[in-house]
Amino acid sequence: MATPQPREEPEAPTAVPRVEPIVEELAKAPERGGPGEVVLEVKDLKTYFFTYDGVVKALDGVTLHIRRGETLGLVGETGCGKSVTAFSVTRLVSDPPGRVIGGKVRYRNANLLFGLEQEAKFTPVPKSNRVKVKRAFRRIRSNMQRMSAVRGRAISMIFQEPTQAMNPVFSISNQLSEVLVLHRGPEIVDGLLKAKPDAAEARPAIEALVEAGRQENRVEMREAANHLGEVVGSASFGAQAFYIVRAAGAASEDAGKDVQRALRRLRLSSSQRRYLQHQRRLMLIDRATNELYLEEMRRQAVNRIARIRLRGQRLRERSSHIYYRLWGVRNRVGKPLKDELFWRSVRLLEGVSIANPVQVARGFPHELSGGMLQRVMIAEALSSEPDILIADEPTTALDVTIQAQILELMRDLKTRVGTAILLITHDLAVIAEVADRVCVMYAGVIVEQGPVHDVFRRPLHPYAQGLLASIPRLDQPDKQLSSIPGSVPDLIHPPSGCRFHPRCPYAMPVCKEARPPMTQEGPQHTVACYLYKGPVAPE
Ligand SMILES: Nc1ncnc2c1ncn2[C@@H]1O[C@H](COP(=O)(O)OP(=O)(O)O)[C@@H](O)[C@H]1O
Numbered sequence: 001m002a003t004p005q006p007r008e009e010p011e012a013p014t015a016v017p018r019v020e021p022i023v024e025e026l027a028k029a030p031e032r033g034g035p036g037e038v039v040l041e042v043k044d045l046k047t048y049f050f051t052y053d054g055v056v057k058a059l060d061g062v063t064l065h066i067r068r069g070e071t072l073g074l075v076g077e078t079g080c081g082k083s084v085t086a087f088s089v090t091r092l093v094s095d096p097p098g099r100v101i102g103g104k105v106r107y108r109n110a111n112l113l114f115g116l117e118q119e120a121k122f123t124p125v126p127k128s129n130r131v132k133v134k135r136a137f138r139r140i141r142s143n144m145q146r147m148s149a150v151r152g153r154a155i156s157m158i159f160q161e162p163t164q165a166m167n168p169v170f171s172i173s174n175q176l177s178e179v180l181v182l183h184r185g186p187e188i189v190d191g192l193l194k195a196k197p198d199a200a201e202a203r204p205a206i207e208a209l210v211e212a213g214r215q216e217n218r219v220e221m222r223e224a225a226n227h228l229g230e231v232v233g234s235a236s237f238g239a240q241a242f243y244i245v246r247a248a249g250a251a252s253e254d255a256g257k258d259v260q261r262a263l264r265r266l267r268l269s270s271s272q273r274r275y276l277q278h279q280r281r282l283m284l285i286d287r288a289t290n291e292l293y294l295e296e297m298r299r300q301a302v303n304r305i306a307r308i309r310l311r312g313q314r315l316r317e318r319s320s321h322i323y324y325r326l327w328g329v330r331n332r333v334g335k336p337l338k339d340e341l342f343w344r345s346v347r348l349l350e351g352v353s354i355a356n357p358v359q360v361a362r363g364f365p366h367e368l369s370g371g372m373l374q375r376v377m378i379a380e381a382l383s384s385e386p387d388i389l390i391a392d393e394p395t396t397a398l399d400v401t402i403q404a405q406i407l408e409l410m411r412d413l414k415t416r417v418g419t420a421i422l423l424i425t426h427d428l429a430v431i432a433e434v435a436d437r438v439c440v441m442y443a444g445v446i447v448e449q450g451p452v453h454d455v456f457r458r459p460l461h462p463y464a465q466g467l468l469a470s471i472p473r474l475d476q477p478d479k480q481l482s483s484i485p486g487s488v489p490d491l492i493h494p495p496s497g498c499r500f501h502p503r504c505p506y507a508m509p510v511c512k513e514a515r516p517p518m519t520q521e522g523p524q525h526t527v528a529c530y531l532y533k534g535p536v537a538p539e
């Protein structure tokens with residue numbers, strides 16, 4: 001047992017909280033790799049759904065990879081398995097009935113299917129499609145903990161259906177705050193501890209803001225507010241002041257006093273400072289535990305001792321500050337953190353072009369339209385600046401102008417942070433605009449892969465040709481539009497051989513017999529079809 005934490009902390013603003021070296025070491029922001037690094041590697045991924053009608057072979061050997069700073073488009077008709085691919089990578093397949101039954105998923109060398117074999121032992125019943133599933137709950141729980149180390153900061157997801165991804169009983173700002181605390185917690189607390197709420201220094205900046213407010217000049221107000229944020233050392237205070245003055249409108253004399261009052265609230269009492277330092281330690285311990293889980297997934301070695309030490313430390317931290325949990329105390333001492341998170345959420349909402357971010361932040365999911373919710377979710381996913389962003393039909397529910405803004409945000413994240421993006425959509429126009437490479441998916445398999453230019457200019461697979469023939473193109477104004485006859489097959493009894501053969505105009509006898517291998521038809525262009533005789537593509 002280590003020595004218990006004494007209650008009193010030194011009272012210096014720059015005091016570094018005492019945390020064991022291992023925590024400080026592990027909790028450092030992980031370094032990001034170079035531009036060519038493969039961040040996500042999926043190999044021969046198989047996901048089945050065990051239903052009463054039979055086994056739905058939703059993914060039957062999907063192989064793809066994404067490099068840092070690259071956008072990979074995944075296209076295909078509805079029901080081809082695009083969403084199931086996204087869920088399988090993040091291990092969010094609803095179980096039962098779904099289960100990832102094979103393949104490899106690696107995030108920067110960490111095996112994301114860690115412990116999958118033990119998680120369920122499934123025994124196929126002979127001569128039938130039924131499967132018995134046995135589960136070990138404790139294993140599943142520990143795998144869930146491991147995955148929470150990966151979700152969010154490493155891999156973020158924007159879902160197709162925003163209403164399902166939000167919790168209806170918490171306000172929007174609460175839900176955004178949770179994400180902020182998880183991924184940016186220590187940084188936010190450090191900012192609060194270092195803020196300089198000196199009214200004398202801030203006075204000229206406040207006066208400039210009030211003056212701009214009286215003239216209702218939004219551009220100048222924004223500038224003055226940003227400057228005020230810099231003077232105070234807290235960008236979110238700038239946002240807060242901006243909205244206080246804007247709400248007052250032309251009568252902004254009194255708003256000046258409100259801004260001063262808000263500024264005074266930034267000055268921390270000694271118990272508030274202690275509480276924040278305590279929170280920071282808890283956040284660092286959480287982050288360090290997550291790092292250990294990731295390390296474990298990388299090396300398949302269990303660093304149990306370090307994990308048990310961290311868990312012990314967390315329990316000690318919690319119990320030594322049980323005083324904060326008493327009614328009323330935590331509300332009072334936690335106020336600065338709560339305010340900061342609220343205004344940071346407002347800034348996130350501003351970032352996705354929501355016109356009235358303060359009201360939206362205070363509101364609840366049911367009050368917002370689908371498009372607004374989708375933007376909130378995008379703000380949430382982008383806030384953690386993830387290594388990989390999986391966007392499943394991110395703009396399908398949005399109108400064209402908002403769609404352009406969202407794609408711009410994603411592009412910005414890609415260049416600024418180096419986020420790799422897996423963009424899933426059935427909209428080929430979106431792919432043409434933002435993707436670097438594209439994977440064409442049909443009935444649970446990837447049938448063609450290559451740089452966007454090559455695939456759009458010279459689609460090889462008859463399915464890809466069919467998809468491209470069904471959209472109007474500016475460069476071919478006289479083109480006759482056509483559609484692919486038939487529909488995506490039933491995946492309980494998928495067609496033998498090439499799964500596209502019942503719909504393919506070029507089908508040959510061999511197509512029904514065996515699945516075509518992936519062949520190399522260009523430097524990075526591969527296709528799975530018997531019409532092409534190139535060398536078999538390397539794995
Ligand atoms: N919960 C489920 N139960 C049974 N089958 C499912 C389930 N979810 C998805 N599937 C099957 O997986 C296939 C792929 O679905 P999905 O990935 O949602 O397609 P899309 O490409 O439109 O995103 C579909 O054929 C569907 O029948």
Ligand code: SF4
Pocket residue numbers: 461462463498499500501502504505506507508511516528529530531
């Ligand atoms: S393998 Fe045969 S059926 Fe499949 S796409 Fe090629 S030609 Fe058509």
Ligand SMILES: [Mg+2]
Pocket residue numbers: 082083084160392
């Ligand atoms: Mg889908």
